[in-house]
Amino acid sequence: MLRTAICDLLGIRYPIFCAPMGFVTGAELAAAVSQAGGFGILQAGSRTPAALRVEIGRIRSLTDQLFGVNFIQHFPHDAGVDVCLEERVGAISFFWGDPRRFVERAHRQGVRVIDQVGSVEDARRDADSGVDIVIAQGFEAGGHVAGTVSTLALVPRVVDAIAPVPVAAAGAIADSRGIVAALALGAQAAVLGTRFLASLESTAHPEYKQRVVSAGESDTVHTTLFNREWPGAPHRVLRTPFVERGDVSGSEAIGRLSLGKDQVPLFAGTSIPPTSATTGEIDSMALYAGQGVGLVNQVQAASEIMRDLVAGAERILASLGAGA
Ligand SMILES: Cc1cc2nc3c(=O)[nH]c(=O)nc-3n(C[C@H](O)[C@H](O)[C@H](O)COP(=O)(O)O)c2cc1C
Structure with a gap:
């Protein structure tokens, strides 16, 4: 069965995250993935706090499942984080910077903290400060790339370095085989960006x-x-x-x-x-x-992508004798 401890931590059915994608992940995509049992993560982007609150409300009108909101720390984000903590979203997610100063405040509000890193050093920093989930991003990843090490080499190193803190794997995971491979590396979830870019709900051109x-x-x-x-x-x-x-x-x-x-x-x-x-x-x-990207061959509804990923991963796990 495709289930890990991260599912209980976040209250989701399947350990599949839709990567937050700047200008591309809006309310529709985040909501569709959460509604289908995964974890959708809205990208906060350059929205004003008021506009971010509206977008969070739009997700909630589309699904009653939990979702996250992502901030790139290179850009101003403090006011947006405040909105997310007031709104008690499922998780705040960070990239490109040190997330430590948000951890205690988020936990007081019952909000989980996720950070994406490209090195063991940054993963250790996060784990030591109470970050709930660390995403290890390999060099193969689409979008901005934090490190220089491939997913296959980085994920198990991060898993070993910060156990028992849960790790999610990102970078060139685009089908159910990649998801099972990520679990085999010790990750408790897989993060897919490019695959969900080619969804009906993504706002990519x-x-x-x-x-x-x-x-x-x-x-x-x-x-x-x-x-x-x-x-x-x-x-x-x-x-x-x-x-x-x-x-x-x-x-x-x-x-x-x-x-x-x-x-x-x-x-x-x-x-x-x-x-x-x-x-x-x-x-x-x-x-x-x-x-x-070579594994992405059609534009599909996010719910269909989720269905294919889950069914394929469960088939592989069963054939490997996992969970028997
Ligand atoms: C179009 C696009 C935009 C992205 N924008 C963000 C972003 O705003 N914030 C972020 O944390 N990661 C962003 N990423 C990186 C993803 O979080 C993730 O690491 C990546 O998509 C994983 O690799 P994959 O695309 O091969 O699945 C983006 C990725 C893509 C493809």
Whole structure:
């Protein structure tokens, strides 16, 4: 049976997280994954505290299951964290920074703390300060990449270093085989980003989803090209003619993003991926994807993705004699 101690910790049915994806994971995707028994994590993004509260309310109108909210610590986030603690969401999740100062306050409100790291050192720091779940992110991962070590090598090292603190594995896990492999490495959950990017509920631009569906395992690049709003932060994107040229010097806008009433101009090298609210040169923007992208062959409803992942993982576990 596909169940681990993390399921009890978070009150979820299956140890599958939908990775928070900036500009791509909104209320619909987070709610659909939680509703299907996984753990959906909203990306707080640049929302004002009031807008974040509205988005949390939208998730709650779509599901009565628990969900998380994610913050990238490179960007301002204190006010958003306050909203999440007042709203008592299931978990607050962090990336790219030290989460220690939030732990005690979150626990007082009954909110779990999740942090994503790319090294054993950062995992130890988190575990020592009471972080509830550490996500070990391998170098294969899509989006921004914290470390340099592959998922297969990093996850068991982190598991051993911080036991009994539960670890979730991220990076190129895109089907049920990857989920079972993550459990075999000692992780108690798998975190999937790229696979859920190609869901009906993700707000990625339709051309971006199509590129993900048609890409193979060698079609991604680890780069710092798209660093306009977030300098020096390495990331993994699909290889496109724009990425091959590597020229972000142009001063003309290459597209626009509708954010409420505002039309935000986007320039070459923007770290904002194209969404359904983006117009312009979609293929010249950051098409974040992990090396598991070759395993993503269609755009599906998130509930269908969850159903396939769970059924496949349970089949594999049964064939291995697990839980017999
Ligand atoms: C489009 C995209 C956007 C991402 N944005 C975020 C983010 O805002 N916050 C975060 O913690 N992680 C973000 N990530 C990284 C994920 O948390 C996770 O590590 C990654 O998706 C796992 O690799 P995979 O894509 O191969 O499944 C993003 C990943 C992708 C693909």
